[in-house]
Amino acid sequence: MAQLLQHLINGIAAGTIYALVALGYTMVYGVLKLINFAHGDVMMVGVYMGYSTAFLLGRQTQSTPWGVLVIFLVAMAGCALMGFLIERFAYRPLRDKPRLTALITAIGISFALSYGFQLDIGFLPGSAPRAFPQIIKPAQWFTVGDPEFPDVVLWNWQVISLMLAVGLMVGLQYLVYRTRFGRAMRAVSFDHRVAALMGIPTDRVISLTFMIGSALAAGAGLLYAIKDTSVSPLMGLYVGLKAFVAAVIGGIGNVPGAMVGGLLLGLVEEFVVGYAASTWRDAVAFGFLILVLLVRPGGLFGRVAAEKV
């Protein structure tokens, strides 16, 4: 029982990160119908930005709440800028080309970032994994059993991550459905040429969507690095793929769907590893994806839209 509870906590903590990264996929897909495969690598760059900021602040082991806020803001702003540049120079020129073209560019950017960051020149970090500084001092918020040898541990950062993720999801939902910008986003998503005719600044809306998505990625990446205490140039490929699966399970383009997909995937993986074997993790995770797609082709929360021919 205690073990089940611990697996539940671990699974939610892992799923939260997937969910946050998946939000970025979902937003970009929702507006552009583009799967931004570079999303995970933008996340990785964000983590390195946070890493460098933490060291510049000189608090290598733990930070004050303000320090943490600065680290998050710098990483998120940096990634927003990067998201803008990637969209402006890699995707915008291809917007009216076949959709496959932009997808291939996205894969190209993904590899350029993850392998570029393995170079060891100048500010680039080299390929070895690094320990991520403990910017949130770990504290046990809740334990069951002997305090020296607890059966169940709930950590402060797990709660913080979950609250942050839920908060961001609610905020996004509000942004998309209750604001002028959100309405513009949905209009661009529906048909960006007609939206432009209606006087919506399509390019600006798309740029902003990318920037928000990338900033979210940076935030999620930092939570991930805090959770797993390490950072490496290839982390984005792995997390990005998993988050993409989470977004598809939930119904890509759907904000609460990304959240639920992420949490489900995290829990499935945790239980598979905890009760079966880690070798099964990816097989079961992707099997789960196939199962969901067979039963509900649009994902759990998605609608299958009949495409007009």
Next chain:
Amino acid sequence: MRRFAPMLLTAFALFAAGCEKKSQPAPSGEGGQAAQPAAAGGAPADSNTILLGQVGSLTGAQATFGVSTRNGIELAIKQANDAGGVKGKKIAVRVYDNQSKPEEAAQATTRLITQDKVVIILGDVASSNSLAMAEKAQSAGVPMITPASTNPSVTEKGEYIFRICFIDPFQGFVMAKFAREHLKAEQVAILQDNKSAYSIGLTDVFQGKFTELGGKITTLESYSQGDTDFRAQLTAIKKTKPQAIYVPGYYSDVGIIARQARELGLMVPLMGGDGWDSEKLFELAGNALDGSYFSNHYSPENPEPHVQKFIAQYKAAYGSVPDALAALGYDAARVAIAAIERARDLSGPAIRDAIAQTQDFQGVAGTISLDKNRNAVKSAAILKVGDGKAQFVTTINP
């Protein structure tokens, strides 16, 4: 992700092919000479240089392994050249990176054999990579020495493959013995890396020996190299209340495992093998590994004069204390150079025979005698982690 790998490999191959022409002349350590065309297959292009080859993990998950080994090899070659070279010729080494991947290692080995025509190949640290290399070296008849691959199957690839370190069964044996006799542990859990031949090899022997000595393995959990969340396995391990956990993995994973174990309230010592040996381990683990033990090839605290002399020279050259892989790289290069000196000519079979005769060779990581299976017979050091470094505890003999 997997299906992009072939695309990527192709791109790298094209890139490498493009660079070929530029990197061909002047192996390191050699002045500008009129390049003579290679007269016959097998002879190096430059007749005044004997070229060795190294394939190592210079980047990727085990990057410190390859870099340390390379430093050790370079130091040995520099000393040999300063002492007048071998057979009146200078020695040089050509190094290729395998990005910690077996497929890259195999490719690089083929390049060393067919294009660079090296006389000896010095292998990688990770057994999975050396296995891929051994295949190529054996079929081409080029002798290969691996400095630190401890998986038994590496030298089983054939009579051209040697190693100057002990093998996994020995490390698993040593740790099982240590756990039973020194730690008095009765119940031990194992967390193995099921993607690495090294980890599986150590696990098998540890499990057998520990049970044979009267201990009990509470559970065997596994992870895959590169994972960063080990909480599920550790939670399952915690339930079985072990007195220690055997984690025969590589430092990049072990550091994270240790942190997460402590975080989940698992305070028992961890035990491991030489895959732990890296300064990065302490950076990744923080103080989570204090009180843990691992078996290793050598300890820089060993007071023997020739060991201390090597440490001083290495420090002067690279500014850091050599880890075991630097020491083994150094030893491997010296064994190779000594064999070239003894060999009647530079052909593969001649050098092979010379390496096979290596007996009582004094290396910094122990005295090397090769047995009939081309494995070195030597003792292991047990190190204890504390205060951000590894302290020498004891030596266990075969």
